[in-house]
């Protein structure tokens with residue numbers, strides 16, 4: 550979906566209207582960020598933030614708006630008011646660029662540059678999900694997002710900008726830095742059209758290219774369901790250093806798992822925790838070092854930490870890092886699972 554000025558105005562207007570009706574007395578304390586298209590929801594996400602002169606803006610929740618400019622979901626009004634109250638009482642927090650425990654850490658920054666500083670062969674499991682650049686590259690027919698012409702005759706390739714997190718990372722470039730650091734398994738999500746390229750890359754770096762795996766969604770978004778089969782899977786490519794052990798027996802390479810709902814997600818392409826946990830179980834052992842240079846909402850960090858692995862994640866988008874850091878502290882305090 551293309552973020553034309555008219556569409557942007559329509560999305561912003563509907564969010565402004567909701568803010569005005571829901572927070573008549575606190576309107577001046579609230580603002581919202583630029584709409585970002587969420588391909589999984591076929592909808593726009595708009596981050597609600599505080600609007601206080603001179604204070605850093607704090608996230609207060611997300612409003613999800615349909616292409617027809619109606620609100621699909623919005624943060625709980627009392628919850629937002631509580632956050633506003635708390636924010637009034639608390640002094641401004643210093644900017645945090647790292648959250649960590651004894652065996653895990655999530656850092657704000659470039660995961661490729663940071664990984665370059667690790668020793669070769671120091672990582673047991675690379676488990677990651679780089680942005681595929683769905684708004685620009687690899688937009689073949691079965692990639693998200695896609696639209697049909699009104700008569701269903703042909704696909705229109707999107708040219709929109711879905712947020713800075715979606716800037717594609719060149720597969721050759723990031724793997725050239727990261728793969729030499731890996732001594733065990735390498736597992737990466739990729740666009741369906743990139744499977745062959747990643748298998749070749751693994752082989753070129755001395756891995757056994759085990760091949761693709763499939764995450765099949767039980768709840769795919771039914772884009773264009775009246776014109777074609779619904780796209781209900783995402784691709785991963787797996788490789789291993791020769792001789793690396795496998796913890797599974799009779800495991801199929803198709804994993805049927807529900808996608809997190811918009812209400813559960815803090816990232817537009819957040820992966821399900823049970824799925825990532827299964828990969829940690831299959832491809833690493835207790836005490837191993839797991840690396841995710843493109844951490845997003847920190848699903849890999851949460852899953853690896855729950856299983857007694859050492860884990861390091863990097864996320865370069867400050868807003869996503871903040872939300873992921875909050876997720877990690879919630880998991881620690883309350884064992885919230887999403």
Ligand SMILES: C[S@@+](CC[C@H](N)C(=O)[O-])C[C@H]1O[C@@H](n2cnc3c(N)ncnc32)[C@H](O)[C@@H]1O
Pocket residue numbers: 658659660661677678679680681713714715718816818819820821842843844845846847848849863864865866869
């Ligand atoms: C597809 S998302 C990962 C989603 C994640 N698997 C989850 O469950 O939330 C990719 C993330 O990588 C981040 N990213 C892109 N380039 C990066 C880089 N060079 N270093 C660190 N993070 C990067 C993007 O901001 C985005 O949040």
